Amino acid sequence: MDQPFNVEQLRRGDSRAFKQFFQYYGEKVFAFAFSYLKNETDAQEIVQEVFLKVWKNRQNLKVNTSLQAYLFTITFNAVKKTFLRRSKEQAFKHSLVDELDSETDVQDFENQYQLVIAKLELFIEEMPERRRQIFIARKKEGKPVKQIAEEMDISVKTIENQITEAMKYLKNRFGTELPEGLNLLVLFLDYDH
Template sequence: MIPFEKELIKELKKGDHSAFERIFQQYSKQLFLFSLSYLKSREAAEDIVQEVFVKIWKNRADIRTDKSFQSYLFTITLNAVRKYFNKLSRINEVKHDIIFNLSEHKEEFDNRSDYQLLLDKLEELIEQMPEKRKVVFTKMKIEGKSQKEIAEELDISVKTVEYHISESMRYLKDEFERLRINGILFFHLFVQ
């Protein structure tokens, strides 16, 4: 670690906001470009950089001044990118399961040419939900959280969570029936 950086880290460890800002200015662009090279999404890369610096601030007291700070930053960033890909993989697996269960001919499922269109439509319908409903639905159906966990996290009642889930399922069922995509099976999938 270069001497200037070592002093900056010492100030950061004491909770000095200006030291934190200088570190952010020094490294944020490099971390953004590093993240972007993996994620190919500006928004996702920006989220990763924000996550990294939130972690740096929260764990500032534990940062070691005898090790390379830059290596530490890039290790945290790489771990955040891996976490992002793992989450994306889980989301895609859930979407795959939904579409598979909607398929009337499961034996021909992998050969369906409209599979990506179905995935895109599902994602589009979820994105069109009102913001709070979309958040509740995603936390329950994609992240697998309980109604109680969601209620506590969002500071709403369990009844409100139930309402949003019920409305989400009704909306998706109606839209998939309108599109003639076996909405009853889709609804059943989400009731389980």
């Protein structure tokens, strides 16, 4: 997936690169945190915590490694910490506390993340050709709907319908084959048009 920021510039402390990095991943991190915490304030705090940590440790970012996986790990740990804090402070018991308790191995979660990416690529390949092209242009390349419509010489409505159908297809496939992947999917796919 092409990213609209330069990792090297980010490592050097370039605020513009960091802003682009935040714009690219901020909503995805929020959506992932919110999907577990079900609380906007907590999810926003996680976003701040995650990106503050990235900024503080920016010199250690590796150019050729997956920033998504790195962000995922930080976000997962922050979510886990929030659940543990909730359970201590409010005697809050929730089914996810058991799933995200201190015994959980981050490596297992990262492996699942890689599995979701692999499944996603497979499911995208199975789409009809035009739908696949539209989906990749919008979701992977980040092109505006209007631009895709102009490039493909079809209506904006058709583009929107194809994206909606593609998202339905992905949700159904994940729901059937890898239900736990649906929460991880929000890290790198937005559900809007």
